[in-house]
Amino acid sequence: MSVWRAIAAAALFAAAPALLAGEIPPDARRSGYSFMGPDTRAMQDDDTSNPGMLFVLEGEALWAKKTGSAEKACADCHGDARSSMKGVAARYPAFDKALGRPITLDQRINLCRANHQQAAPLPYEGRDLLALSAFVAHQSRGVAITAGDDPQAKPFVEQGRELFMQREGQLNLACTNCHDDNFDKRLAGAPITQGQPTGYPLYRLEWQTLGSLERRLRSCMSGVRAQAYDYGSPELVALELYLMSRARGLSMETPAVRP
């Protein structure tokens, strides 16, 4: 959007906080929620009609369930998630010192399973992993996003930014072409949002299930007819991290509802 670009350029000129040309200034950032119709918003707002809340409830049960050969539940180490998990998802992907790279919430859950529960990893996009990550992320609903602030994460944020700017696929389009330059417009009649990651995992009516941010990103990649990156690949994690840092200050909404 040329208006935002002009504003961004002006902000750069004023030597205000460093903002790269073309990026959406903080006060113009909006969740996908603000692009939706009243019905979808109402469905997200009311916990009794939000289909994502079923997954949150399932996640709550899994949180308390002993599993793996260690016979431990998440709750045995972390206690009451309402306090111990509050704000955690707003910081993810987070830099893991042992691995020396950022990891997603899904990867953190599977690391806990491997290291502390001695349980097999849960498959990506499987119901249990979605339920657990929805439950954990739900504890951050309303918390402002701060992921990417960790100085050690910076090179990975930058890698994600480059991937966001890179044209790819047979249609030769970059994420930025739609989500920085053309939000508020329509692609085949459907609104294009800023591509903010605030509500994940979220319930998409079109999917008829909850889905992860990685699933969404892979859909956009297939949309431009590019080879989608593998679930959990360093590239997807970096993109996720960039999106979260790009959403800095926006509130978490998990589980959101989208058309």
Next chain:
Amino acid sequence: MGRACDEVGALPPPLAGKGWGEGVSTRETPQEERALTLAFGSTSPASGRGKWSSRQRRARPPISAIAAFIAASLALSPQTKADELVPYAIVGDGIPASLTGSPGDAARGRTLVLARTTTCILCHSGPFPETRFQGDLAPDLGGAGNRWTGSQLRLRLVDASRFNAQTIMPSYYRNDGLVRVGRNFAGKPILSAVEIEDIVAFLATLRN
């Protein structure tokens, strides 16, 4: 507990106007995808905002030079690969000669432009009362036949970046110099020469 694969496989086909990106890839399941992505190797280095891939990034020679180059390479190199494109010559700001040697079919062109898989309608709108699902990322196609000659329309479809290096409009008749093209699409142009000619014939009828 049901695995992701089962659920994903059960998804209904996307509705018109929705389903951006869904259903395009044949592989939604993480387990299936893994081998594939590993085989694909690492990311190509990204460099700058919405940058074209390397072939595009080089400064463009003037169109006349390109035409001369194409003409020369036509004379020199016999076709080798199966997916090789039909040769064409750029003259001025267009491609005057039909890619197939004969005129296209405007009725088929209309159907193509309206088909979501052709992708025009994702971005463009036009005088198509029967579909609500039109885009507004690009100019309305109404009157395109007044504004452009057949020759210009052909070059626009073949490689819109000749008109505007930063354009978001894909090059429909190009099969190289792109980044991470999906396996099902690699090495192929988006449209065939016949389809390009049909669409050119249809666009030429859009007069007002």
